[in-house]
Amino acid sequence: MTNHPSDSREPVVRPPVTNYTRVGSLYVAATLYVMSWGTVLPLMWRTPLRLDRPAVWLCCGVVLAALLGLTWLITRAAVPGHVESRPFRRAVAWYLGVVAVGAVIVAVVGQAAYAQLAWLGTLPLICGAFAASMVSTRWGAAATIVLVPACLPITGTPGALWIFLVLGAANFLYVRLAMWIFRHVRELDAARRQIARMSIDQERSRFSRDLHDVMGRSLSSIALTCELALSVRDDAAAKDAHVRDAQRTAQRALADMRALVRGYHDIEFDTELADALVLLRTAGVFAEADGDGGADLDPAASQAAAWVIREAVTNVLKHAPAATECELTLREGVLEIVNDGVDGQAAGDGLGRGLAGLRERVEAVGGTFAAGRVGATFRVRCHFPA
Template identity: 30%
Template sequence: MQPRIPRAPVIAAIIVALTSVSLAGLLLPALWDEAFGRRDPGRAVLGLAAAAGVCALYGRLLWLNLTRRTGPAHRLGLAAITAVSWALPALLGVDTGWGNALLVPAGLIAVVLPARQAVAVAAAGTIAGAGYGLVLGMRPLAVLYQLVAFPMVTFSGFITVWLFHVVQELREARAELARSAVGEERLRFARDLHDVLGHSLQAVALRAEVAERFADRDPERVRKELAEIQTMAREAVRDVREVVRGHRATSLRTELDGMSAVLRAAGIACERPDLPTDLPARVHEPLGWVVREAATNILRHSSATWCSVRVDALDAEPDAEPDAEPDTAPDAARVRLEIVNDGASRRAGPAAGTGTSGSGLAGLAERLAAAGGEFTAAAAGDGTFRLVAALPAGET
């Protein structure tokens, strides 16, 4: 079972507590000797007051830097800790363990100061601490320990704060990725729902208009259209349920059948093309969405009288498609869908023909790009509107 990670303030409090215990480990032996070895209350009180003040200020500065509340005044705090810690061995002597106090400010150097300044101060502190220890009469082994321990304590303080901040940034990045995933899923759902309901409701509205026109003169036609409306409504409900479940599959063959049927019912000449026999299964769903959206936009945004649909499986050789335009000549095996209608000049504005804007075509472009394909939709100079979608025939 994965352990639950505490919140940032809790982790910061734990780091401060552990650091305080480490400082106590440096100073308590000397305090113990003052209180129970020398039995000098004055020296013991002085040592206890100095150690308590140093630990309290140290913990405060560490907490503020962990919570990213740094300030220039923190350097004064570091200077105060250094002054008190380095004064204790001179006042109380190094023979009772106060020489360890020389290491106390090292852990804050890289926390309070910028990196370049911290390196210089740590190097200077290492050399000065060793020389100061020799002046105070520290043993050579203790001075050697000072030379090794001072930079190590400095680096340890830096690593502690750096790791804490890295963990917090990773936590924030993880939360941001979760929010982004939720947003992308909402966009996907909205796009699928638009594609499904836009086509189905447009087809239902068209059938209802046809039934209304024949209401007084052809009851049989009206009954036929009403039956079609019922079938389309049931299919729309089924499609919405499958979109909600997230596993709706769109077939290019089925969408071409539906497109040709609904356009012919609207009085637009459209024949379903024959599909290549070796059409890869992976292209059916993306191109099926293109056909569905194209049919919806022709019905909603144009006054087309005819629509031409063509599906080609292009070979990898550039000369496999002699009549291809230079900028569309294939350099790899792919499947190309082309839908052309004559409604571009019959309606002003960017939505003429199959449309050049809106969430539908934007969703198609996203789908094709995700599948490694290309998508273009634009009006031609001859009053037609051309929509072209191309997908690699193999895996991308």
């Protein structure tokens, strides 16, 4: 693999094992459980309860029912994406109506029993404001504003309004903060997983491109050498030489494949240029190289240029069988490969995956890439940054 930004040697990024959304759900559920029960139960136990009276049991049952309903809503709110759903909002709306009725029942029954018991009627309202705050800021603020004046007729004590004001505001802010944290944990976890999937897709695309570029050249060379061996059946020495060339090319392709799998396949511009000239001349194509040899290119651009030469020469052999001349020029950061013998198919839409992969490589190092038919020739032109 080449050592440039698109072909990193870093290991493949696997999808994250830790489900931070699940962790966030547990955090939200646990904290809201503690906050809700920790608010309601102490207020309930601080109320003088005369357990010998049935009204006390009725009032306490209503408060506990409201608290259990709130617990169920908290459990549902901890499910990712459930708070934004219409069924959850509908459930909270029904819950608010039920706790309002429950608060009235507790207030009336408690007042009939003894005045201090009527204070329990404020606890279902606190549960309702807590549940509304889980839905949205608007719902929570409206419920908290209603909570404070609604407690006045229940308690009959104007001084208690400050207590419920502070308590309602604290619950509202705490619940909204918890839901805000949970929402952002979900978003960050989703982004983290998306990045992981994109990294895997990028790695697969890079491996596919490298496999095409590495093996395409080698297989084309082997096929050409075998054809030459078949064409000299009467010359045993020449035939053996071609077979040995094919064997060496196959061994080198095997080594390249192993290096590709390990993630450490580097190529050099000078080596690729020399091999390209030999391969073209072996195929009967008059090949010339000119220029400064990429002396001004940095290592990443030099490797990208080497890949361009490898794939372009492979395309000459595969898609321009009638080619007789090929000129390779690299001067002042501009690489140009021009060949004749272009047929209609080769001059079409870019020869598919090969040239698309070259465009990716060149653009990854900040260069520009162009390929297409110019008259009776096909030209590949790349400009690399200095």
